[in-house]
Amino acid sequence: TTVFVSGATGFIALHIVNDLLKAGYTVIGSGRSQEKNDGLLKKFNNNPKLSMEIVEDIAAPNAFDEVFKKHGKEIKIVLHTASPFHFETTNFEKDLLTPAVNGTKSILEAIKKYAADTVEKVIVTSSTAALVTPTDMNKEDLVITEESWNKDTWDSCQANAVAAYCGSKKFAEKTAWEFLKENKSSVKFTLSTINPGFVFGPQMFADSLKHGINTSSGIVSELIHSKVGGEFYNYCGPFIDVRDVSKAHLVAIEKPECTGQRLVLSEGLFCCQEIVDILNEEFPQLKGKIATGEPATGPSFLEKNSCKFDNSKTKKLLGFQFYNLKDCIVDTAAQMSEVQNEA
Ligand code: NDP
Known part of the structure; x- marks a missing residue:
């Protein structure tokens, strides 16, 4: 079975590509340049079941046409992970919203044009950002579920870069569900979305x-490089390990019950205080060198300063245990310290 993975060079997608190859799939990925694609192929030891195509900018009209013109008849499953995820812009439409929405539209249009009879499943990597309005994130009594939607509009989400990124995920996901509704009779595929919280965990x-x-x-890297007695912004929200995000994409492909579902990936809430506590407790080389904040206050902070997530439906559908925060952060930070020591 051949799977197409857009944005294959990304943090999450590299794990997905690895898991797909291990599971015996043939993988076609897209990356933004020949150089990035060659680098990826080399990392996977030029595995003969892996090939790469260039899609330079998903914001461009018909960005995915060439790929599907060429491979449409082979591809059975499409994982759309490519989307801009950064906050370094003031041009929110150009750099966040338009690529997210156009990318989703153009990949689905390309399937309709060139692979309507062959693509059976599409999984869009959405986000918990599509579920909750950023200004509601601190509402302690709010419970977010698989049914929830971020309420920001195209205009209101442009208040700042974080809101615009969250809006980009909401509007991209909406685009996918609406496309399927409007084109039900002209395509074969079913749709599921994967909606992860903050993703941590080791790089592939x-x-x-x-x-x-x-x-x-x-976020983890900044805390590792924080200063003794220094302050840090206590980001909080749902978290999930990247290895579980990848695994969830494969389960979504393989389990028919996941068809048509939004799969919300969260193992619980985290805040930076808890990450700092783990770093100080588990890494003797960091203790005394990084910020401590107010140790052990994380859980009470979250109780009062964060909305809650109920993803019990997803956990039941997926049927596997997620990494907990400690194991996730320890593996993330261990890799970061190792790479640093080498440098
Ligand atoms: P990365 O930034 O590592 O991956 C994003 C990928 O999308 C990269 O391959 C990137 O290519 C590509 N991309 C971005 N913009 C464009 C563009 N305009 N044209 C072509 N390709 C583009 O981030 P993640 O792996 O974390 O994110 C992957 C997906 O998961 C995204 O959809 C993101 O929104 C979603 N997600 C991530 C979460 C997280 O906490 N990490 C949480 C929830 C959802 P390049 O690097 O070459 O620019």
Whole structure:
């Protein structure tokens, strides 16, 4: 079975590619340049079941047409992971919203044009950002479930970069569900979405840490580089290990019960205080060198400062245990310290 993975060079997607290959799938990935694609193929030891295509910018009209013109008849499953995830912009439409929405639209349009009879399943990597309005994140009594939607509009989500990113995930996911509704009779595929919280966990290849770090892993990296007595912003929200995010994509492919579902991936809430506590407790080389904040206050902080997530439906559908925060952070930080010591 051949699977197409958009944005294959990303933090989450590299784990997905690895798991797909291990499970025996043939994988076609897309990356933004020949150089990035060659680098990826080399990392996977030029595995003959893996090939790469260039999709330079998912914001461009018909961005995926060439790929599906060429491979449409082979591809049975499409995992759409590519989407901008960063906050370094003030042009929110151009850099976040438009690529997220256009990318989703153009991959589905390309399937309709060139692979309507062959693609059976599409899994879109959405986010908990599509479920909750950022300004509601601190509402202690709010419970978010698989049915929830971020209420921001195209305009209101442009208040700042974080809101715009969250909006980009909401509007991209909406685009996918609406496309399927409107095109039910002209395509064969079913749709599921994977909606992860903040994703931590080790990089598939440690050397990714040397070329600029992805946004969610950057949170852990900043805490590792915090200063004794220093302050840190106590980010909080649902978290999930990248290895579980990848596994969930494979389960979504393989378990028919996941068809048509939004799969919300969270093992619980985290806040940076809890991460700092884990770093100080588990890494003797960091103790006394990084911030401590107010140890052990994480759970009470979360109780009062964060909305709650009930993803029991997803946990039942997926049927596997997620990594807990301690194991996730220990594995993340161990890899980061190792790479640093080498440098
Ligand atoms: P990465 O930034 O590592 O991966 C994003 C991928 O999308 C990269 O391969 C990137 O390519 C590609 N991409 C971004 N913009 C464009 C564009 N305009 N044209 C073509 N390709 C593009 O982040 P993650 O792995 O963390 O994210 C993967 C997916 O998971 C995204 O959809 C993200 O929204 C979602 N997600 C992530 C969470 C997290 O905490 N990490 C939480 C919830 C959802 P390049 O690097 O070459 O620019």
